[in-house]
Amino acid sequence: MREKADSELVRRQNRRIVLETLRGQGPQARIGLGRSTGLSPASITSISSQLIDDGIIVERHDAEILPEPNRRGRPQTLLDLDPGAAQVLAVKISIDGIELALADYRGTILHRGSSRLATYDADAAAFGGRVADEISGFLAEAPSPRGRLARIAIAIQGVADSRAGTIMWSPAFRARNIPVVEPVQKALGIACSISNDANMIAEGLDQRSRGETSAVVFMGYGVGMGLILDGKVYHGPTGAAAEFGHMNHLPGGALCRCGRRGCVEAYAADYGILRSAGTDDDSTPPPLSGVPVETMRKLESQARAGEPRAMEAYRKAGQAVGYGLARLVALLNPTRIVLSGPGTHAIELIRPHLM
Amino acid sequence: MAELRQNLVIDTVPIDTDMIIKGSIDSALRELDREVFSGGPVGKEAFALQQAV
Numbered sequence: 001m002r003e004k005a006d007s008e009l010v011r012r013q014n015r016r017i018v019l020e021t022l023r024g025q026g027p028q029a030r031i032g033l034g035r036s037t038g039l040s041p042a043s044i045t046s047i048s049s050q051l052i053d054d055g056i057i058v059e060r061h062d063a064e065i066l067p068e069p070n071r072r073g074r075p076q077t078l079l080d081l082d083p084g085a086a087q088v089l090a091v092k093i094s095i096d097g098i099e100l101a102l103a104d105y106r107g108t109i110l111h112r113g114s115s116r117l118a119t120y121d122a123d124a125a126a127f128g129g130r131v132a133d134e135i136s137g138f139l140a141e142a143p144s145p146r147g148r149l150a151r152i153a154i155a156i157q158g159v160a161d162s163r164a165g166t167i168m169w170s171p172a173f174r175a176r177n178i179p180v181v182e183p184v185q186k187a188l189g190i191a192c193s194i195s196n197d198a199n200m201i202a203e204g205l206d207q208r209s210r211g212e213t214s215a216v217v218f219m220g221y222g223v224g225m226g227l228i229l230d231g232k233v234y235h236g237p238t239g240a241a242a243e244f245g246h247m248n249h250l251p252g253g254a255l256c257r258c259g260r261r262g263c264v265e266a267y268a269a270d271y272g273i274l275r276s277a278g279t280d281d282d283s284t285p286p287p288l289s290g291v292p293v294e295t296m297r298k299l300e301s302q303a304r305a306g307e308p309r310a311m312e313a314y315r316k317a318g319q320a321v322g323y324g325l326a327r328l329v330a331l332l333n334p335t336r337i338v339l340s341g342p343g344t345h346a347i348e349l350i351r352p353h354l355m
Numbered sequence: 356m357a358e359l360r361q362n363l364v365i366d367t368v369p370i371d372t373d374m375i376i377k378g379s380i381d382s383a384l385r386e387l388d389r390e391v392f393s394g395g396p397v398g399k400e401a402f403a404l405q406q407a408v
């Protein structure tokens with residue numbers, strides 16, 4: 001019994017390695033796949049024929065895929081993911097809007113759409129149902145090539161609790177702890193997950209396949225982080241694992257949106273920068289929603305024009321992020337850090353003060 | 356940061372809807388590879404059940 005369970009585990013693991021390699025590195029001949037995965041030719045032969053039988057991968061001729069000059073020697077048969085194996089749906093919810101994209105199993109986008117969806121004053125209990133309606137409407141209009149929808153991934157601005165399937169806090173909503181995953185799964189019967197923007201940007205970076213450790217720092221209405229450890233996005237138990245913005249920068253310092261004092265975010269989020277520039281009272285509570293883009297643009301131009309308080313506010317922001325990054329670097333030794341988010345519009349004001 | 360680590364690269368990537376959409380698609384596909392299709396026929400059954408809910 002034990003032996004059977006073990007061999008099942010090995011088979012699962014090998015299938016997974018093959019799928020991850022094809023996903024990360026693209027179509028490959030069996031021999032190349034053996035090299036990339038470290039699996040024996042016999043294992044590759046057996047796993048690939050299973051995966052072909054299961055309708056998950058397909059054989060393709062290299063002439064279909066590679067342009068002439070890249071082909072060498074005699075024609076080769078390559079293994080590739082079968083686009084018709086399944087479909088996935090990406091949903092991005094932001095202030096008063098929803099965007100949707102349906103993709104095949106190879107990741108090619110088949111259909112896109114967007115519509116207005118009132119968020120700020122949305123009723124927390126009804127919102128998930130509204131999202132489900134938007135999805136149903138979108139799917140009804142989508143072309144229907146092979147493959148059934150198997151997963152829905154929802155990205156939101158703000159803080160998501162991926163275990164509870166809720167939006168904990170978002171600048172797009174007045175309400176808190178808004179259930180999304182459960183109402184969507186209930187209405188559509190399809191597995192769904194929710195995560196924040198920074199994690200999704202981290203997921204989309206192409207360095208994962210090389211097994212690197214790197215971080216995406218999100219700057220804007222808040223300060224967040226998507227952390228990639230040895231090539232895998234680290235979500236932690238609730239999906240709010242890398243709360244870089246709430247690392248302490250200055251004990252007893254400026255009041256943060258989370259209620260504590262001295263967090264990185266209290267200096268480097270839009271509201272923190274705006275507050276430093278406008279007042280010496282760092283106990284002024286952050287605004288409930290995000291700071292309007294125009295307000296931040298105005299502050300940026302003041303700093304660029306050399307207005308001392310505005311310049312100082314960006315210096316403090318850079319310093320808070322920089323100290324945080326120095327700790328991250330000491331702890332995890334990343335090879336790459338990506339700064340992202342609307343706050344990077346002012347990156348040239350911040351960057352010189354990172355260290 | 357240069358003093359801390361010679362080979363650390365710090366890039367700026369402006370936030371962009373397409374990146375978030377691409378990341379969401381990638382994450383859903385990887386979850387599918389890992390949790391459904393690695394399992395083979397068993398995984399396919401689970402997949403079918405999920406559809407039937």
Ligand SMILES: [Zn+2]
Nearest residue numbers: 246256258263
């Ligand atoms: Zn905080």
